Amino acid sequence: MELVNEIHLLEVFKLTITNGYEQSDREEKLDIINLNELEAQAKAIIPQGGFGYISGGSEDEWTLRENTNAFEHAQIVPRALTDMDNPETDTTVFGLNLKTPIMMAPTAAQGLAHAKGEVDTAKGVAAAGALMAQSTYSSTSIADTAAAGNGAPQFFQLYMSKDWDFNNHLLDQAKAAGVKAIILTVDATIDGYREADLRNKFQFPIPMANLTEYSEGDGAGKGIAEIYAAAAQKISAADVKRIADYTDLPVIVKGIESPEDALFAIGAGAKGIYVSNHGGRQLNGGPASFDVLADVAKAVDHRVPIIFDSGVRRGSHVFKALASGADLVAMGRPVIYGLALGGAQGVQSVFEELNGELKIDMQLAGTKTIEDVKKAKLLHIHY
Template identity: 80%
Template sequence: MTMTNGYEQSDREQKLDFINVNDLAKEAQAIIPKGGYGYIRGGSEDEWTLRENTLAFNHAQIIPRALTDMENPATDTEVFGLKLKTPLMMAPLAAQGLAHAKGETDTARGVAAVGGLMAQSTYSSTSIADTAAAGNGAPQFFQLYMSKDWDFNHHLLDEAKKAGVKGIILTLDAPVDGFREDDLRNHFQFPIPMANLTEYSEGDGSGKGIAEIYAAAAQKIGPKDIERIAEYTDLPVIAKGIMSPDDAMKAIGAGAAGIYVSNHGGRQLNGGPASFDVLPSIAQAVNHKVPIIFDSGVRRGSHIFKALAAGADLVALGRPVVYGLALGGAQGVQSVFEHLADELKIDMQLAGTKTIADVKNTRLAHFPA
């Protein structure tokens, strides 16, 4: 273990042997301090939406196919002009130093090892430059929590461009933080400095609660902000937190180069629908105008298959990867991605789908429960 400001961080570096990614949560809970684990795991209010995110995948079914005369399905794909070995990517989950001393740099190494796409949060534990360097040339996106201070926004965007990121994910669904009871019960404050805050000002985010961090975030966000960021960076801007077709079309009209369907992993508006339940209607409205990223509740290869078949082009993983990070560092991250990719390949074979394009052209069934 590594000690930072009195907070114990894992420094494990090892491959993981497990049967189900859900098993990793309990194992990680044993080594991540209570406050940090509560922040990573928790959702808002009574966590109905958090639970529903995973349950909703049961609302659609994959039809097994026989006599398909195929084998060895392939998971490589191309999205946003990027050639990837997997349709899986890392969601921009904040403060990964809560799970491991090397934080996002180890996550970047693990994601690069599987040929995936890494996304880093504004509130990451390591800097944009260090995270990019750890990926050793593998593609990365930077996620912007837009600040009320445009000098700070410009600083972050400048650093992201300098680091060579391939796109900007603009989070739209967190102008305030959801009512997260675990954080309140634990009196949680960030013990680990946030590198991107440290580089810009004297404050580094440590010793602050969630509400204090979000107090600096912009509450008023509109279509013109998408336009402004796209013009400033000349990079693709992906609108994250889209849960309705109307918002998807509004974002595209403002110049968004991608739509990111997500309810923030059940951490924001509790009582809202599961991300998977709204994905088909958003995909129908977008109609391939721009790529779609999807996250929230993904725990099985079949969930990945269903998300792709329902309209996603990339599927992002969050909590399971951070649990893998705590338990095994970069190799633990790699283990989680490889495990879910193996499950996906089994489902692809059994569904008669040779390629990711085949999966995306698969029609899911909807039988009554």
């Protein structure tokens, strides 16, 4: 009986083995009740080291938890007698026409969750009519990830290296692949103290395609600290201009948590501000991203679009972020869990679930369009 059960589990959880690491091969639509439930389901099939890397935050993970808790600091005011129905989630940002204001955050090493990694993520995001952002540390190449989107818009996120030949190589690849903007991450000049990775003695088992293309090293078998050792610890306003001049693409500065830094980035030439604390993976004890969003948006004052992430799990979170000044709302971990559980179709299912929740919130709040949501007033309660 035990042998039969073991064979049955292997059939249910289809796997590919790469360098001894078990990767999901599942390709199926998901029946989702809420995104929070996906974490436990994904934990059952992602190996311990990979799951710890994906799910973990820094130190005791207070900021990670606060990212989601902070949405309770604001409430949506229901509206009645609005004479409207069928809310519309279409939006235009950065000149791109999108079916939803929800986008894929740049998330590294998605091969830890699924054998097809970012290729399947790109397919699922495109099927949902959403915007995809791919990471420097992707498991699949910039070109392959872009091609999988089949013409759907994508951004490329740059972890700036100390080696400008490497930076330029990545930017050349991104531009050739047709990405629409460069996201420059500025809050990861050093790795946060991530205890799950230390406990698991985690090393990347899956090669990182962009590293493989550039050098003999491939990122496999390396620890987090070793990867970050090559990253630039000094990033300045001049780097924003240098990237913009080199690519002739909009540069969006990611990792902004204060009005001062937002204004400084815009002064340096940034065409977008990305409010994020890296999903609670960097400075533990720092504020939840939602708690700083409104102040940053007030300082930006619509001069450039604002992307927001960290802690998004419900349609109401998306609504509150848009009403607090965001133009796009990104999510990472729930999409990766959907990827592990259902491949491209699982990714699409995650977007459809969150977008469906958002439409319900829009109807009950009397907001027909995303522009209406942005004008909605929230009730702020201080406990």
